[in-house]
Amino acid sequence: MERLIPPTPSLKGTLRVPGDKSVTHRGLMLGALAQGESTLYYPLKAGDTLSTAQVMRQLGAEIAEQGEHFHIKGVGLRLQEPTDVLDCGNAGTLMRLVAGLLSGQEIFTVLTGDASLRRRPMGRVTTPLRQMGARIEGREGGKLAPLAIRGGGLRGIHYELPVASAQVKSAVLLAGLFAEEDTEVVEPAPTRDHTERVFRHYGLPIELEGNLIRTRRAEPFAARDLIVPGDFSSAAFFIVAALITPESDITLEGVGLNPTRTGLLTVLKEMGANLSWEVTEGQDGEPVGSIRARSSRLKGVSVDPRLIPLMVDEVPVLAAAAAWAEGETYIPNLEELRVKESDRVAAIAHNLQNLGVPVEVGHDWLKVRGGSVQSGVVEPFHDHRIAMAFAVCGLPKGVVVQDAEWASISFPSFWEELERLTGKV
Numbered sequence: 348m349e350r351l352i353p354p355t356p357s358l359k360g361t362l363r364v365p366g367d368k369s370v371t372h373r374g375l376m377l378g379a380l381a382q383g384e385s386t387l388y389y390p391l392k393a394g395d396t397l398s399t400a401q402v403m404r405q406l407g408a409e410i411a412e413q414g415e416h417f418h419i420k421g422v423g424l425r426l427q428e429p430t431d432v433l434d435c436g437n438a439g440t441l442m443r444l445v446a447g448l449l450s451g452q453e454i455f456t457v458l459t460g461d462a463s464l465r466r467r468p469m470g471r472v473t474t475p476l477r478q479m480g481a482r483i484e485g486r487e488g489g490k491l492a493p494l495a496i497r498g499g500g501l502r503g504i505h506y507e508l509p510v511a512s513a514q515v516k517s518a519v520l521l522a523g524l525f526a527e528e529d530t531e532v533v534e535p536a537p538t539r540d541h542t543e544r545v546f547r548h549y550g551l552p553i554e555l556e557g558n559l560i561r562t563r564r565a566e567p568f569a570a571r572d573l574i575v576p577g578d579f580s581s582a583a584f585f586i587v588a589a590l591i592t593p594e595s596d597i598t599l600e601g602v603g604l605n606p607t608r609t610g611l612l613t614v615l616k617e618m619g620a621n622l623s624w625e626v627t628e629g630q631d632g633e634p635v636g637s638i639r640a641r642s643s644r645l646k647g648v649s650v651d652p653r654l655i656p657l658m659v660d661e662v663p664v665l666a667a668a669a670a671w672a673e674g675e676t677y678i679p680n681l682e683e684l685r686v687k688e689s690d691r692v693a694a695i696a697h698n699l700q701n702l703g704v705p706v707e708v709g710h711d712w713l714k715v716r717g718g719s720v721q722s723g724v725v726e727p728f729h730d731h732r733i734a735m736a737f738a739v740c741g742l743p744k745g746v747v748v749q750d751a752e753w754a755s756i757s758f759p760s761f762w763e764e765l766e767r768l769t770g771k772v
């Protein structure tokens with residue numbers, strides 16, 4: 348489906364973004380492992396997380412829609428052997444985290460996904476999970492899905508993560524709940540810490556010592572309700588839309604402001620953004636608050652490489668902001684973006700060029716020269732974040748977005764909310 352967005356004069360109003368994708372995945376998995384019934388409040392109901400709900404149902408959990416929420420009847424620590432393959436759709440987080448969980452289960456499972464997910468690297472989880480004792484087979488020696496897993500009999504390991512990845516960290520920690528000895532993970536740089544916070548919420552073992560995270564075998568644990576905050580990564584599109592569109596002033600409410608997610612706010616402030624935010628409450632272990640974004644004169648910056656893991660999914664929309672900034676923006680440390688739903692470094696460069704923006708691209712960096720955005724056509728490359736980031740980039744001049752339905756992987760109401768805030772409905 349193609350979407351034509353006419354030139355947009357301004358964005359105004361208030362928005363509550365959908366639930367956080369990372370927290371929803373984890374809430375569904377741990378709610379399924381708990382004993383008893385619980386409610387997951389304000390979850391994200393989108394392509395990726397509906398895949399997780401389906402996979403956890405196939406493993407024995409009862410997950411029912413309860414208005415906006417999910418009502419979960421947990422199976423306890425022993426999941427049921429499914430009668431069919433588990434389809435993770437487009438969701439890397441689902442495949443990697445559930446591989447950790449299934450490594451601890453004495454059942455046979457097969458994980459598959461869509462064409463994009465079957466191209467993404469899985470060796471980063473199969474390597475440590477095999478070290479723990481899981482039997483895992485897959486294409487190319489276990490580097491690519493489909494993956495066949497027979498778990499159980501795990502031992503704890505001390506694992507130094509070779510990449511800064513919350514998904515790999517979480518896969519090892521989830522497996523660690525079923526291992527004989529302690530399991531330790533060392534991060535090369537801080538990444539989102541939702542797993543650690545959710546473990547604490549359910550009373551599961553978790554200890555932090557600097558960049559080392561430790562867990563151990565879990566005892567059966569009781570179900571507990573969990574409130575999902577608004578997704579900062581979804582809010583990011585509207586933040587940048589308001590900054591680059593004249594006469595704009597928007598407020599985002601109920602947004603998760605976990606500091607391991609908000610690197611984008613630091614970079615945008617440095618670019619001169621008229622942006623403020625406030626943490627107003629702590630919801631089940633996650634800081635939540637509101638963000639106000641107004642039209643701004645942005646200037647190019649050189650981004651601190653250490654911020655990238657704290658804004659890994661926001662780089663496409665940062666590139667959109669850079670396209671409107673005066674001067675050059677240098678974005679380093681992008682190696683991981685090559686292996687997301689698309690090759691995001693290439694997809695960003697391609698779409699900037701489609702919109703008339705000069706860009707230089709290296710293996711792991713981008714240099715964007717701002718100030719010359721034209722209307723044009725956006726090609727999402729089957730990637731939700733690319734579709735939304737470049738719809739935003741094209742807003743002030745007008746833009747055509749091909750395959751716009753990809754937004755529904757993480758933000759099904761994106762186009763409606765955009766129309767509402769731009770006054771087109």
Ligand SMILES: O=C(O)C1=C[C@@H](OP(=O)(O)O)[C@@H](O)[C@H](O)C1
Nearest residue numbers: 369440511512513514515659660
């Ligand atoms: O743990 C998570 O929920 C996620 C971790 C990140 O991936 P990596 O672990 O590959 O960096 C991020 O890109 C993804 O959208 C969600």
Ligand SMILES: C=C(OP(=O)(O)O)C(=O)O
Nearest residue numbers: 437438439440660687732
């Ligand atoms: C990278 C992403 O998700 P996943 O790895 O779960 O597919 C994303 O949502 O931008």
